[in-house]
Amino acid sequence: AYPLVDESRRTFAAYLPQAIDRATADVWYRLVDTQTPWAQPLGPLGPIPRKTAWMVSAGCSCTYRYGKISVYPTAYPQWMLDIMRVVMP
Numbered sequence: 856a857y858p859l860v861d862e863s864r865r866t867f868a869a870y871l872p873q874a875i876d877r878a879t880a881d882v883w884y885r886l887v888d889t890q891t892p893w894a895q896p897l898g899p900l901g902p903i904p905r906k907t908a909w910m911v912s913a914g915c916s917c918t919y920r921y922g923k924i925s926v927y928p929t930a931y932p933q934w935m936l937d938i939m940r941v942v943m944p
Contacts, residue, residue, distance in 0.1 A: 874942055886934050896924045910935060 859868035875883070893906040909919040911928040919926040931939070 869943075871942065883938055886938075890932065890934060892929050894926065896926060898922070898924055 857867040857869045859866075861867075891908045891910075893908050895902045895906050897903070903924060907919075907926050909926040909928050910931050911917060913930040915928055915930075917928060919928070
């Protein structure tokens with residue numbers, strides 16, 4: 856169960872200390888770092904100073920917005936679904 860749940864916003868948080876071993880964490884980090892379609896959206900003054908990715912369930916067309924910046928959705932790739940199956944209670 857999640858210790859923090861807000862169904863109205865579909866927001867959940869959990870802390871799983873040492874849920875995976877270090878070798879698995881390193882592999883997953885490299886996957887996320889190299890396989891995520893990172894974007895650097897443009898703000899009113901040019902590119903924002905961080906890269907962003909918005910992954911969603913297949914079929915979802917919800918756009919992530921903050922300020923005047925929009926990030927369009929990308930369906931979870933199989934590797935992310937595999938990770939989520941392990942770490943999401």
